[in-house]
Amino acid sequence: xxxxxxxxxxxxxxxxxxxxxxxxxxxxxxxxxxxxxxxxxxxxxxxxxxxxxxxxxxxxxxxxxxxxxxxxxxxxxxxxxxxxxxxxxxxxxxxxxxxxxxxxxxxxxxxxxxx
Amino acid sequence: xxxxxxxxxxxxxxxxxxxxxxxxxxxxxxxxxxxxxxxxxxxxxxxxxxxxxxxxxxxxxxxxxxxxxxxxxxxxxxxxxxxxxxxxxxxxxxxxxxxxxxxxxxxxx
Numbered sequence: 001x002x003x004x005x006x007x008x009x010x011x012x013x014x015x016x017x018x019x020x021x022x023x024x025x026x027x028x029x030x031x032x033x034x035x036x037x038x039x040x041x042x043x044x045x046x047x048x049x050x051x052x053x054x055x056x057x058x059x060x061x062x063x064x065x066x067x068x069x070x071x072x073x074x075x076x077x078x079x080x081x082x083x084x085x086x087x088x089x090x091x092x093x094x095x096x097x098x099x100x101x102x103x104x105x106x107x108x109x110x111x112x113x114x115x
Numbered sequence: 116x117x118x119x120x121x122x123x124x125x126x127x128x129x130x131x132x133x134x135x136x137x138x139x140x141x142x143x144x145x146x147x148x149x150x151x152x153x154x155x156x157x158x159x160x161x162x163x164x165x166x167x168x169x170x171x172x173x174x175x176x177x178x179x180x181x182x183x184x185x186x187x188x189x190x191x192x193x194x195x196x197x198x199x200x201x202x203x204x205x206x207x208x209x210x211x212x213x214x215x216x217x218x219x220x221x222x223x224x
Contacts, residue, residue: 031210033211033212035212040216041152041199041216041217042214042216042217043201043203043212043214044214045211045212045213048210048211056211058211088156090158092158092212094210103148103160103162103163104148104150104160104163104212105160106150106157106158106159106160108156108157109156109157109158111156
């Protein structure tokens with residue numbers, strides 16, 4: 001039973017295309033996140049949702065739009081893909097905003113390559 | 116300058132050696148996290164600390180809140196410990212993680 005599952009695992013697409021990455025968690029966690037890992041392996045927050053409400057929206061181009069239909073799902077849609085969007089995108093979840101006693105659970109990542 | 120700094124960036128050890136990775140942060144935090152990323156890419160949460168020390172198997176994590184410093188120790192290291200170890204902090208607002216740059220550990224047999 002996968003706790004946080006992301007699809008697809010690999011995504012190769014051409015510049016200018018629109019693509020989506022899906023994430024689902026079966027842990028009953030309240031909060032879900034999208035993180036981006038760049039080519040230097042540095043991780044950075046993109047978005048966070050708590051109970052379907054957007055609570056963190058870092059400086060991310062508005063070509064990136066998260067959607068949370070329910071608290072178990074957080075999808076990431078990317079319009080007009082650019083070469084610089086190539087990265088690994090990780091979904092994660094935590095309970096009660098991750099306060100003491102609760103850690104994070106990460107998905108296995110989606111490697112996006114824009115050609 | 117990053118809010119979270121790790122050292123060293125790379126570390127090579129012989130099997131059986133004791134390994135220490137350090138993490139310093141410059142902001143107020145609610146918790147500090149140690150994560151492990153294997154060559155396959157998946158990220159696993161090892162510890163979440165807000166004070167003191169935690170131990171799990173051969174891994175020990177400590178934190179000194181006053182000094183804004185944490186260490187991750189691996190005792191009796193093994194080649195399967197080879198991975199990137201990432202320190203991250205969560206602050207009071209929003210609980211997003213802010214990450215250090217990672218320490219790449221290679222344990223040779």
